[in-house]
Amino acid sequence: MNRMMKYLVVLFLFLFSIHAHSQCERWQNKVSYKMEIDFDTDRHQYTGDQFITYTNGSPDTLHTLYFHLFLNAFQPGSSMDMRSLTIRDPDRRVGARINQLKEDEIGYQKINAIFQDGEGLRFTIHETILEVGLDQPVLPGDAVTLRILYDAQVPLQIRRMGRMSDEGIHYSMAQWYPRLCQYDELGWHNNPYIGREFYGSFGEFDVSITIDTSYTLGGTGYLQNPEVIGKGYTDDPVGPYASEKLTWHFKADNVHDFMWGADPEYTHDTYLTRDSILLRFFYRKGENTEVWSSLPEIMSEAFDFIQQKFGPYPYRQYAFVQGGDGGMEYPMSTLITGHRSLPSLVGVSVHELMHSWYQGVLGINESLHPWMDEGFTTYATEIVMDELGRRGIVPGLAPKEKLFSSSYAGYYNMVEAGIQEPLTTHADHYDLNTVYGISSYSKGALYLYQLSYIIGQENLEKTLLSFYDRCKFHHPNPDDFRRTAEKVSGIKLKWYNEYWVNSIKVIDYAIDTIIALDDTTSRIVLSRDAEMPMPIDLGVELSDGSALYYTIPLNLMFGHKPLTEGDKTYQLMADWDWTYPKYIFDIPQPLSKIEKVIIDPSNRLIDIDRADNTYPLKDR
Ligand SMILES: [Zn+2]
Known part of the structure; x- marks a missing residue:
């Protein structure tokens, strides 16, 4: 084998071995954020200068990128406001509060310009979703870098993020920067924000936040300049600050979001775990x-x-x-x-x-x-x-x-x-x-x-x-x-x-009948009374104080659980075919010796009617 061939074989084996043992191995896109934030704590506003490098790991050519502008949800008439006003059981923290926000209390992200290789790009803002048409599409395997310049205002604390929480914390900075929507094998996940959940690409964050010196910051990422900041990030004394504002420089790798909180009265304590996690x-x-x-x-x-x-x-x-x-x-x-x-x-x-x-x-x-x-x-x-x-x-x-x-x-x-x-x-x-x-x-x-x-x-x-x-x-x-x-x-x-x-569909099993077949054998009939089929564990308590345990696998399992679990040893029974509403089995015990039969003695089955899961049947 020549050297190239050897290389290819090794590469093939390497790729194959990843594929062979990794359940979740599939392509994904990566993102790297580098941002500079200048914060005005009097106005609760900030400017952002954000570089995003997006690597297209997908097999698709991307002509358009989407970003979340979560802060735009905190405005009267937004999708989030309307959702909260019309849902039958609104979150009490939101209710009609967004609807009543004044101009200086709303949240916003105003995009001033977006550049690709120095050229301005056209973009459309659909409230909380920013759509950016690229000059040059990103081919599979390629990367693109965009620069986004924006102004933002932190809304009054309403849901998760905002200023002045009920407990007086000045800034809860989550969902605060233009965040790339996730693109995966299902396509773009560009759902307009209504106050629910999140999803994003893994990548790197390099975040510099310039803010009044009185504030202490904490959140995602490692502080890069503790010797300048002090405030509990270093044990060494930090001299008087040279200006009215400090720049906090954080980095985080292999994360999909970046959150920070800021307050002038934070106490900052640290504790090292046994495994040296701070x-x-x-x-x-x-x-x-x-x-x-x-x-x-x-x-x-x-x-x-x-x-x-x-x-x-x-x-x-x-x-x-x-x-x-x-x-x-x-x-x-x-x-x-x-x-x-x-x-x-x-x-x-x-x-x-x-x-x-x-x-x-x-x-x-x-x-x-x-x-x-x-x-x-x-x-x-x-x-x-x-x-x-x-x-x-x-x-x-x-x-x-x-x-x-x-x-x-x-x-x-x-x-x-x-x-x-x-x-x-x-x-x-x-x-x-x-x-x-x-x-x-x-x-x-x-x-x-x-x-x-x-x-x-x-x-x-x-x-x-x-x-x-x-x-x-x-x-x-x-x-x-x-x-x-x-x-x-x-x-x-x-x-x-x-x-x-x-x-x-729900689970409902029952003990249907128990009868004596003869002096030495009893017949137990179980029934499935709702649609969802399950394997059945059964406990039989005898008059001498001993107990027998049985497990009946569902035929769809093509197997059964280990027959010993905790202090119980199960006898393996024949499969219960999921199409059969009843299951009949005989046990070599006289009926007179059976004190109690119970479905699911470990009490884990989520049976919607447990009353008929034990024999002697109560109230029948
Ligand atoms: Zn949770």
């Missing part, structure tokens, strides 16, 4: 000082546990920033409100931190698959909070009595009210905010918890680790997750997504 805390001292000062040690413990359970965190820093209007996740950081009890502050901190795994590092499209992002985050949060409760390190926080009890309750309420929509609904397009919330957070979390019932808890944990490892920085979709679970467990799961994700 935690930063920005908050206003006051009635909640004590609560915030307990947070670092607890979050450090949580961080260690999370990395062990859900995979390694790839950055060296994470910032908890008081601001916003509840809790919202951003790469390497979060904006959270701070006037809370300690268990509540820990709860929101753990939830937003967990998003780093699903929204941050995996880069799940949280607009299209909110149930994966919020649901998986809710799942992990429950596990972490339960663990912190067990360790007893958060005064007032106990271990969970039953995991996911509030998720179950939310889901059951939604089903009973008849307002369900399938999890495939785009986050913007749910009829009701309540249904978006319960579907994404609760039904999404239950997707995982119930999956542990189907494939076993150990397989679920391995699946989550493997999914994170294989799909990080690759924007995985529901099928990527399902395929990972199938590979880990050896169980086919398409049917599970088809019912639980793509439909609103």
